[in-house]
Amino acid sequence: MDKFMESPWFLRIVAFLLALLLYTSVNFQQDDTVQDSNGAGNNSETLEVPVNLYYDTDNLVVTGAPETVAVNIQGPRTIVQSAIRLKDFEVYIDLTNAEIGQQEVQIQIRNLSDKLTATIDPTYVTVSVQEKVTREFTVEPEFNADLLEEGFIAGQPTVDPKTVQITGAKDIVEQISYVKATIDTNGTLDNTVTREARVQVLDRFLNKLDVIVEPEIVDVTIPVRPIEKTVPIVIKREGVLPEGITVESMTLSEESTTIRAVSQEILDQINDIEIPVNMAELTGSREITIPLELPEGVLLMEPNEVTLTITLTKEVTFTEIPIEVEGLGENEEIEFVNPETGSINISLIGSPEVINSIEADALQVLIDVSTLEAGEHEVALSFTPPENVDWEISESTVQILIQEPAEG
Structure with a gap:
């Protein structure tokens, strides 16, 4: 090995x-x-793409076409990604030769790389091609009455401009039943407001119609005013004055007040505001601050209180006030011919406080006979009344007889 x-x-x-x-x-x-450099290796991506329409926009209106469609693109990964990033292709519907009426048309794509394939969903759609018309309509302003603050009422809303031009398919325009501009506001309303409002075009079933409105935005003005008016304040006398007491004057610091009600119906039923005064409890002149009572359905009152100034007078008659004699000689005697009693009645009128402080003993009625000789005379009475009272005596003169005693 x-x-x-x-x-x-x-x-x-x-x-x-x-x-x-x-x-x-x-x-x-x-x-x-x-x-990798050639982008081999298939990739698939799906995205939403807007649909462009080509047709005679001056004379026709097209409805039913989708705004976007789903496009699935397949091909080499880098080319797919480039197409998605650049979006240099176009999805469109060609209606340049379309006829009036409904028709099924194909959604097409162009300017896509020949190395890519595309699938459009949906591929075909049904569109309606109609004659384009423009008509003028009056705008009806409106608002939600629940937006009003309690105690306020709205007048007739106005809109500027009063009319708009509406453009759309002839059959759609013929379905128009309502052209409204509804004001939208935050919170409640307690004064006149002007707001921008979008014009809504509706059919008789209140469905929104696909049309072009010019102008699309209008100004809506809602005149708002308080449910109020000014009414007189009236003194309502109750009970009976104590004996001898009379009212010289009763005056109010305010003759009227402004009231605000929850509804016009309630406001119309109120003609004045009454202040009850119990006359039996009045014993002297005074100033009273009285809060005004809110009637049912009234939210506020201004002013809500008044000052009542009461001036009272009391009349009392003192009877049989003796007439005092001044200047009578030592040897002279006097006899009252008329009045035989040698007394008179005195009536005093003034404030109860002053009258109640006067005693009969303080009243003095005089006649001066110092210059008179014996015989019958008519003599003027002299009376000095108390301060701050009006007075009246039952006699202004008296008949007297002055006698000298007979010689014995």
Whole structure:
């Protein structure tokens, strides 16, 4: 065995095997390199591709064509990837020679490398080719009334411009029943607003129609105002005043108030706001701050309180107030002819506080006879009333008789 391994033939056989192994390895790598550089090895990719339409856009309208289709591309990996990255091919429908009406057409592809194959899904579609018409329609503005803040009401919405031009297939345009612009706003509305709104074109079943609207956006104005009005504030007297008390005046700091109601119906039913005053409890002049009571269905009132100023008077009559005599001589006597009682009645009118403080003993009625001789005379009464009262006496003059005593 050792002799064989040392022989020249053994070395030649080993050298040949090594050379064969090296040759095979190099050629296999070169084949792989060439295969990779040429993009051999199939690859498949599917992507959504927009569909271009070719037709007489000035006079025709096409409906029913898909906006995109699924395209499956197969071929060498690098070429497939390049086509997907560059998107330098086009998917289209050729309707340049199409006739009016429905028809089945093929979706085609072009500008795709001849080393690639493409499968389009769907391959055929049914489209409708119609005469193109343009008509003018009035836009109807609208909004959701639930957006109104409580206590507010909306007037008739307006839109600018009032009309739009609608272009589409003749049979589609003839289906138009509603052209609306609905305002969309965040939150509630408590004042007049103007917002942009997209015009919607609907058939009688409220299905949206595929047409072109010019302009597509319009301005919608919603006039919003509070449900309010100004009403008078009225004093409502209740009960009976205490005896002898009369009301000289009752005045309010505010003659009217503005109310806001939840609905126009409730607002229309309110003609004034009443302030009840219990007359039986009034014993003197005063100022009272009175909160205004909200009627049912009224949200707010401004002002919501008033000051009521009450001025009262009390009348009292003091009877049989004796007439005092001044200036009567020592030897003279006086007799009251009229009034025989030598007294009068005095009526005082003033605030209850003042009247209640007056005592009959404080009232003094005088006649001055110092310059009168004996005989019958009519003499004016002198009365000094208390402060801050009006007064009236039952007699302004009296008839008296002055007598000198008879000599004994």
